[in-house]
Amino acid sequence: MNHMLGKKALESLLAVLLVFPLYPSRSTALERVRVGLSALSATSGSLWVAEEKGLFEKHGIEPEVIFIGGGAARVVGSLIAGDIQFATGGGDAVIRAALRGADVVSVASPLIKGLQRVMARPDLTSPGDLRGKKIGITRYGSASHLVILLVLRRWGMRPEEVQILQVESSPAMLASLDRRGIDGAVLTMPSFFVAEERGYRVLADLGDMDITYLQNTLDSTRSYVRKHRDQALRFTKAMVEGIAYFKKNKKESLEVLRKKLRIQSEQERSLRYLESSYHLLASKYYSERPYPSTKAIQTSLEFLAADEPKARGADAKSFMDESLIRELDASGFIRTLYGR
Numbered sequence: 001m002n003h004m005l006g007k008k009a010l011e012s013l014l015a016v017l018l019v020f021p022l023y024p025s026r027s028t029a030l031e032r033v034r035v036g037l038s039a040l041s042a043t044s045g046s047l048w049v050a051e052e053k054g055l056f057e058k059h060g061i062e063p064e065v066i067f068i069g070g071g072a073a074r075v076v077g078s079l080i081a082g083d084i085q086f087a088t089g090g091g092d093a094v095i096r097a098a099l100r101g102a103d104v105v106s107v108a109s110p111l112i113k114g115l116q117r118v119m120a121r122p123d124l125t126s127p128g129d130l131r132g133k134k135i136g137i138t139r140y141g142s143a144s145h146l147v148i149l150l151v152l153r154r155w156g157m158r159p160e161e162v163q164i165l166q167v168e169s170s171p172a173m174l175a176s177l178d179r180r181g182i183d184g185a186v187l188t189m190p191s192f193f194v195a196e197e198r199g200y201r202v203l204a205d206l207g208d209m210d211i212t213y214l215q216n217t218l219d220s221t222r223s224y225v226r227k228h229r230d231q232a233l234r235f236t237k238a239m240v241e242g243i244a245y246f247k248k249n250k251k252e253s254l255e256v257l258r259k260k261l262r263i264q265s266e267q268e269r270s271l272r273y274l275e276s277s278y279h280l281l282a283s284k285y286y287s288e289r290p291y292p293s294t295k296a297i298q299t300s301l302e303f304l305a306a307d308e309p310k311a312r313g314a315d316a317k318s319f320m321d322e323s324l325i326r327e328l329d330a331s332g333f334i335r336t337l338y339g340r
Helices: 003-023 042-050 072-081 090-100 145-154 170-178 191-197 222-227 230-247 250-260 266-286 294-304 323-330 332-338
Strands: 031-037 061-067 085-087 105-108 117-120 134-137 163-166 186-188 201-205 217-220
Touching: 031 042, 031 072, 031 230, 042 061, 042 191, 042 230, 042 250, 042 266, 061 105, 061 191, 061 230, 072 217, 090 105, 090 294, 105 230, 105 323, 117 145, 117 163, 117 191, 134 145, 134 170, 134 222, 145 186, 170 186, 170 191, 186 191, 191 266, 217 222, 217 230, 230 250, 230 266, 230 323, 230 332, 250 266, 323 332
Parallel strands: 031 061, 031 085, 134 163, 134 186
Antiparallel strands: 085 217, 105 217, 117 186, 117 201
């Protein structure tokens, strides 16, 4: 009898030991990693999904996702200070900081296309109609500023041919369009959905143009990746799995977005815009294999060269560390996320 009880207890203990490592204890096994967000946006959907659905914990990470705000430059500042281990936001800020000697590096590019659209009054039917007109951006040096410069170059126009004004945010630009304070604007989701409903014209959709720039990157420091490589790899692994989850689970991902963006169930229009944002991100923008983009970094260097002499002739690869994504890709991990 005692022999049988002992045997059953031993079998139960072995079963627990086999299962337990798959889900580490928060109190003993999880390692805290802090990641800063430059803005509250649906573009953070894959990160939020990884946080809310326990994907970080699955890989032994206790995430602390912090809204820092104030643009990419501010969140990169927190990264340099050591307050966070990872940062997300427009990648130009990390390139500027690296050019000035900061120990920062781009480790992933979750978005493969630019989200912005250049919108204009309905009576402005072609790019040439913008000559002499006022175009709103968030602020100088921002992603929207880079976008208008890239688009103008594609159209064969010079920045001096238009009036570029700082208007702070997409909602503020939309309000200024309604007041005719500006004639056009570089808008991001969901504001460009609202603008289209109000009859404003799309003159450029970055998602349909062969223009590559650092829309949204995951950044860290070389010293952190070197000293805490296993931890950095597991964090990145959860982030990549978050992208796959987001793409494959619409209902659950929309619930996470609604929670994080504080959209109430009775806000029908906002929910409709949110669903439209989800479809764009899942089908068009999120990259399954989010390697840092050499081409996007090169684009930034070309524009930064006017103010940053060190950008001239700089090697784009020196601003990125693709080893984390490469290791996940080579191991077959990413392939298995999509059942291939």
